[in-house]
Amino acid sequence: MxxxxxxxxxxxxxxxxxxxxxxxxxxxxxxxxxxxxxxxxxxxxxxxxxxxxxxxxxxxxxxxxxxxxxxxxxxxxxxxxxxxxxxxxxxxxxxxxxxxxxxxxxxxxxxxxxxxxxxxxxxxxxxxxxxxxxxxxxxxxxxxxxxxxxxxxxxxxxxxxxxxxxxxxxxxxxxxxxFDLSAYSFRERPDPEPLLGWAGRIAPEKGLEDAAAVAASLGERLLVWGVREDPTYAAAVEASVPSGTIEWRGFLPTSALQAELGRCRLLLNTPKWNEAFGNVVVEAMACGVPVVAYARGGPGELIVPGVTGVLVPPDDVAALTLAARGAAGLERSACRRWVERHAxxxxxxxxxxxxxxxxxxxx
Structure with a gap:
């Protein structure tokens, strides 16, 4: 046919x-x-x-x-x-x-x-x-x-x-x-703001607590986007880190999400299960934001280590923290180029x- x-x-x-x-x-x-x-x-x-x-x-x-x-x-x-x-x-x-x-x-x-x-x-x-x-x-x-x-x-x-x-x-x-790449603006931002980002459904299998622990250890704010699917879990994560570590941004349409996400120096991706793909990983890279993630599921196939981000052993918060601290040298334009070629x-x-x-x- x-x-x-x-x-x-x-x-x-x-x-x-x-x-x-x-x-x-x-x-x-x-x-x-x-x-x-x-x-x-x-x-x-x-x-x-x-x-x-x-x-x-x-x-x-x-x-x-x-x-x-x-x-x-x-x-x-x-x-x-x-x-x-x-x-x-x-x-x-x-x-x-x-x-x-x-x-x-x-x-x-x-x-x-x-x-x-x-x-x-x-x-x-x-x-x-x-x-x-x-x-x-x-x-x-x-x-x-x-x-x-x-x-x-x-x-x-x-x-x-x-x-x-x-x-x-x-x-x-x-x-x-x-992804509709026209919906994701890219600016080189040689000095991105000292912000970490995390996006996804607020539920235990997404591992937000690990990203929060990294932000607390580095003394940086963590912007969190997504639907609070499990409010009890969200409250427990917030209580586990110093006040002000997490800034809840809610579920946003793409136009608003990409504008905020593009300000971040890194996106943290912390799945506790085998993610099928990892949309937020690509959305971040479309904005020129490198990604530090667990080498688990789809995100492990999306990130080019040392070029568009860093992969660390699953559930290793210490390794995640070390990678987030040392990822400042990644080229933001390389992230955007990868998305344009593949996604x-x-x-x-x-x-x-x-x-x-x-x-x-x-x-």
Whole structure:
């Protein structure tokens, strides 16, 4: 089937688009939709009621479904069963997909949930999955691996580290991610402000306490951006360091985030789990901000040690502190150049198009 296509992009059932509740999936969806629109495809987005599309995606149709948000697999036990709340958003979304699939050449799922993966062989319209997390639950591993055994072309991953979590029958397709680089301004800033940055959902698996400990040890302020998903955890982190160490900046749209992030001398990235990609790492580098991170998951594939940042052993706060202290000599323009070469929205959309093109060919 030749392009252009009519594509249905299915968002996460964890929250509304624009709220930040969907984490990196929201940014991925925006980049993917805008990039594919730019390549001439017709896009429809299906998301939670109350969602809104950014200005770059206004040419896409927006369909919505109502229901109770789906619990995220990030916060379930490894042996937890599949859980769908009464009047759940997840089945409401996929009922719409089932009913309206005939209008599309392909469906692209961005949700990390059991139901859409299980439905893959049952839909008439080809269903593709951009897998947004690594291994977090046995039942999710099983359903993703079942799709891979049936037709690995239906799956794409953000990083090699993420894909390695799963037993796959052949090497995976790794598509990375993409960003609208015009939304991230870069200034050389020979003397950036003595600020450290940290961005992400405020939840234990993101490791904010380690970044706070580094900031306290260096006597620098830590600007923190993101949704306070776990207020109790956020309060405990703040109480663990001297008053004034953390400056809570909230969840900001890209325009505001990049303006503040660009002031920082470094971004600290401290995941306690296998991050699938690491959007905030690329966002920082797009602003010319080097990144000091744990060598875990996707960020370990994004940072060029000694050029765009420093990687240290996972969970080693002393090494993280030492790296943050000694990273002043990194060239900020090198960070921006790396992003321009590897993570533009246009390049990402081209990789997604190639993936779907291959998957639409007869097996």
């Amino acid at each position: 030749t392009a252009p296509w009519s594509l249905l992009v299915v968002s996460t059932p964890v929250g509304t688009l624009g709220s930040g509740a969907g984490g990196g999936v929201e940014l991925t969806l925006e980049s993917l939709v805008a990039g594919l629109l730019g390549r001439g495809h017709q896009l429809t987005v299906l998301a939670a009621e109350g969602s809104r599309l950014s200005s770059s995606c206004q040419a896409a149709r927006l369909w919505t479904a109502a229901g109770v948000d789906q619990p995220s697999w990030q916060h379930q036990l490894r042996d937890a069963p599949v859980q769908i709340p009464a009047a759940g958003l997840l089945p409401a979304i996929w009922q719409q997909v089932h009913a309206r699939q005939g209008q599309f050449d392909a469906v692209l799922n961005l949700a990390y949930d059991w139901l859409p993966f299980w439905l893959t062989p049952l839909l008439r319209t080809p269903l593709f999955h951009l897998v947004s997390m690594g291994s977090v639950a046995t039942v999710m591993d099983e359903v993703i691996e079942a799709v891979a055994l049936s037709d690995l072309r239906r799956l794409a991953f953000h990083s090699r580290a993420q894909a390695s979590d799963f037993r796959l029958p052949a090497p995976p397709l790794v598509v990375g991610n993409g 533009s929205r246009e390049a990402f959309a081209e990789r997604i198009e190639t993936w779907i093109q291959e998957g639409l060919r007869p097996a």
